[in-house]
Amino acid sequence: MLHELPTEIALYIASYLPLQSIRNISLVSRAWHGLITENVQAVHRKAAILHRFVLHTDLQADSSGQKPDTKKIDWFQLCQRRLQIERGWRGKAPSIARELNSTGKFVHRIKVDQKEKFVMTTRHNGGLSVTDYDTDRVLWATTHVTDYAHCEYDHGYIILNRHDDSKEVWRYARDFQDSEIPEVFKPDESMIDASHEAAQRHASPTNHGHFRPWALLHMPEPTRAFRFSYPTLLSAGANYAYLWDVPTSHLVETISNIQAPNQDGTLGTLCYVEVNDQYAFFCGSNQLRIFARGGGALVYHLCMKDLQRINWDVLPDNNDDPCPSSLFQPQRLHEAYHVSSTSPSTFVAAHVSTSGKDIAVLTASGIFIWIPGFERLFHREVTLGDIATFLNFSASRSDVRDTSVYLALGESNEKAAIATRKGLFIVSLDPEISKLTAEAPRRPGLSVCRIAKYDDSRYLSSISCLQMTDTGLFFNWYPSLEQSRPAQPARRMMVIPPPHHGHLPVPIQVMPPPQPQPQHTNQVHAPVQTVLAVGLEGQSDHLPGLDPIESSDDDEIGEDVVPDPPSPIIVDEAGPPPLVETYEEEEVEIDGGDLVVDEDTDDSEMEEAEDETIDDLQFGGDGKWLSCHCEFLI
Numbered sequence: 001m002l003h004e005l006p007t008e009i010a011l012y013i014a015s016y017l018p019l020q021s022i023r024n025i026s027l028v029s030r031a032w033h034g035l036i037t038e039n040v041q042a043v044h045r046k047a048a049i050l051h052r053f054v055l056h057t058d059l060q061a062d063s064s065g066q067k068p069d070t071k072k073i074d075w076f077q078l079c080q081r082r083l084q085i086e087r088g089w090r091g092k093a094p095s096i097a098r099e100l101n102s103t104g105k106f107v108h109r110i111k112v113d114q115k116e117k118f119v120m121t122t123r124h125n126g127g128l129s130v131t132d133y134d135t136d137r138v139l140w141a142t143t144h145v146t147d148y149a150h151c152e153y154d155h156g157y158i159i160l161n162r163h164d165d166s167k168e169v170w171r172y173a174r175d176f177q178d179s180e181i182p183e184v185f186k187p188d189e190s191m192i193d194a195s196h197e198a199a200q201r202h203a204s205p206t207n208h209g210h211f212r213p214w215a216l217l218h219m220p221e222p223t224r225a226f227r228f229s230y231p232t233l234l235s236a237g238a239n240y241a242y243l244w245d246v247p248t249s250h251l252v253e254t255i256s257n258i259q260a261p262n263q264d265g266t267l268g269t270l271c272y273v274e275v276n277d278q279y280a281f282f283c284g285s286n287q288l289r290i291f292a293r294g295g296g297a298l299v300y301h302l303c304m305k306d307l308q309r310i311n312w313d314v315l316p317d318n319n320d321d322p323c324p325s326s327l328f329q330p331q332r333l334h335e336a337y338h339v340s341s342t343s344p345s346t347f348v349a350a351h352v353s354t355s356g357k358d359i360a361v362l363t364a365s366g367i368f369i370w371i372p373g374f375e376r377l378f379h380r381e382v383t384l385g386d387i388a389t390f391l392n393f394s395a396s397r398s399d400v401r402d403t404s405v406y407l408a409l410g411e412s413n414e415k416a417a418i419a420t421r422k423g424l425f426i427v428s429l430d431p432e433i434s435k436l437t438a439e440a441p442r443r444p445g446l447s448v449c450r451i452a453k454y455d456d457s458r459y460l461s462s463i464s465c466l467q468m469t470d471t472g473l474f475f476n477w478y479p480s481l482e483q484s485r486p487a488q489p490a491r492r493m494m495v496i497p498p499p500h501h502g503h504l505p506v507p508i509q510v511m512p513p514p515q516p517q518p519q520h521t522n523q524v525h526a527p528v529q530t531v532l533a534v535g536l537e538g539q540s541d542h543l544p545g546l547d548p549i550e551s552s553d554d555d556e557i558g559e560d561v562v563p564d565p566p567s568p569i570i571v572d573e574a575g576p577p578p579l580v581e582t583y584e585e586e587e588v589e590i591d592g593g594d595l596v597v598d599e600d601t602d603d604s605e606m607e608e609a610e611d612e613t614i615d616d617l618q619f620g621g622d623g624k625w626l627s628c629h630c631e632f633l634i
Contacts, residue, residue: 010035015046019083022047044075053082085471089415089426091328091449100136104129107464107476111153114469116172118209120158122149128160130209139209140202144194152228157246158211159228167226167235169246170195171214173207182249187213215249225273234275241273241280243293255296258282258289264303272349276356283347288361290374299378304345307367308385309338311392314425314448328426328449335443338392345402351409351416360416360429366394366403368418370429370446389444391427393420406466408473417468419475421461424451426473 005013014022014036022043026033036043048054087093103110106124112133113120119133128145131138145160145168152159156172168191181187187195191213199210219235220242226235233244236258243253259266268286275281279299282289288302317332345365352359361369368391376382394403405419414430428447451473454460459478467474 007035011039011042014043015050019047019051019079041075044079047079048075048082051079051082053078088326089328089428089449090447091326091330092323094323094325095327097327097453100131100133102131102136102138108148109151110465110467110474110476111151111158112467112469112474113153116209119474120151120153122151122160124148130211132209138202139204140198140211142194142198144190152226154228155230157214157228157230159226159233159246161226165219165222167217167219167233168213169215169217170211173210173212181214185215185217185249187216191216217244217249224270227273227275229275232275232277234273234280236270236273236282243275243280253293255280255291258291262301264301268346271346274350274352276352278356279352281350281352283350285346288347288350302384304363306384307369308390311336311338311367311390312444313392327452329452331425331448331450333391333444333448348404349407351407353409354412360407360409362404362407362418364402364404366420367392368416368427389446391446391448393418393422393425405460405463408466408468410468410470412470415468417466417473419460419463419466421457422455423460424454425449426451
């Protein structure tokens with residue numbers, strides 16, 4: 001039959017086939033095998049669009065009429081690579097973990113630039129470092145940044161809080177000339193001096209990883225949380241939210257009365273903020289609120305009482321047979337009805353997808369809510385129960401402690417990463433991608449994996465930042481206890497296992513958490529993680545050769561073990577752990593989606609807590625906490 005069809009028609013039919021089907025028909029039909037072999041790039045270009053490995057819009061001409069150069073792309077290799085990455089996230093391909101030590105001690109916040117291959121970190125004791133995560137080498141650093149600084153990063157702009165209610169904006173040095181700096185809100189002398197000093201200390205002909213001051217934005221009032229999604233910086237105070245256009249340093253919009261009472265009460269204590277080009281999102285101890293930009297109308301609110309009681313419990317899957325050298329363990333989802341808990345919970349984080357159509361929400365009690373097409377709720381086209389999926393990561397409904405620690409959403413890979421007191425989890429959110437690139441998941445259409453070896457509740461509770469890229473997770477983590485034995489030198493870098501021959505490894509990275517601090521009201525230390533997974537699998541003689549290469553409950557803490565470090569959840573009755581940075585002169589502020597520590601913290605209290613912890617945990621035998629970056633390769 002195929003030989004009777006024109007080539008164009010046959011290729012058009014092939015453009016609707018997923019990669020697994022393309023491989024299968026090439027194995028069973030000489031005619032199809034010949035057609036695909038002769039048109040391998042065209043077939044796999046269509047497959048890349050079908051699988052959303054690339055977006056169709058990315059292949060169109062931009063506003064200047066310039067089209068991206070796609071002739072240099074090997075579409076077959078791209079599809080093979082992307083398929084293996086997807087399999088890696090699901091525990092079906094090898095992965096490894098390694099640590100970076102150049103990030104320094106007491107890591108607090110982490111941001112990642114996957115294109116430039118560097119990671120930016122702030123620390124408990126101040127400073128900002130930019131580290132090449134391939135070579136584990138510091139590219140640029142400054143001590144100018146304040147203690148416990150929250151960090152936001154997008155499109156080459158770093159935004160950091162200061163203790164005077166201002167926000168520092170630094171920009172990637174390669175991207176601009178000094179003449180382009182806006183005339184308003186110019187950097188102050190301290191930023192300029194710090195920039196000159198850092199440039200001299202880390203002199204480089206390429207300026208790779210170097211940043212220079214761009215602006216110093218003065219907030220109209222003390223703010224509690226900030227979030228940057230290019231080009232907009234959202235900084236929220238007690239009852240007002242301010243939206244800045246960062247490239248021009250202009251305040252472009254103010255949203256008033258974010259705490260205005262409605263039939264279900266007020267927003268409550270602010271825990272996290274999120275923003276895109278259409279909406280501003282506010283997570284409070286009482287409600288999740290969504291305001292429309294360009295007017296500030298409240299278009300939707302969600303209360304804890306509105307959440308349905310039928311959830312999907314995330315449980316170990318003893319029947320699954322994952323890849324032996326994968327750190328990702330598939331989990332089982334069990335549908336169950338839960339009686340409403342008597343202990344109150346709060347909304348601790350919300351992230352909107354890159355498309356702007358979907359939203360991920362996390363509660364302090366460990367409920368993850370995925371709402372695809374959330375705008376339909378505004379017009380009552382659907383109900384929350386019609387479109388939302390509820391995953392329960394709480395180990396026990398009777399455990400009154402808050403479970404959630406951190407939430408991160410992948411930029412373009414339809415993945416979410418969740419840190420709880422009981423483990424690190426990856427949620428694959430898009431069932432269509434699942435059907436095309438891996439085994440189609442059963443109801444509810446999502447799949448969950450747990451990261452093995454990172455399950456110590458003491459360390460999980462102290463994660464202060466978690467970041468997710470297309471191919472990895474970055475987070476701070478304590479060095480393993482095995483490395484603390486005096487007989488062994490403290491190893492800052494590890495690879496588990498070494499990459500297999502013929503694989504192109506992709507790193508998955510993990511950074512050790514900052515040293516625990518005494519608890520403060522409304523203070524939260526968010527975790528940062530990097531998990532990179534996926535390597536190319538070898539090709540067979542058949543096209544397209546996409547077969548995977550086969551590679552060869554928490555312990556109870558005893559009385560004699562170090563007690564849990566302070567939880568990254570809000571310490572007081574004020575609410576859950578904000579995934580927003582906060583700081584204030586007298587009150588802790590929630591800036592940047594994560595909490596920032598009060599500069600006026602009692603030094604004696606902090607020193608006592610540090611001394612007690614260091615006495616109990618001797619990392620590397622030298623009584624010091626180590627900061628590292630752990631990388632997983634799949």
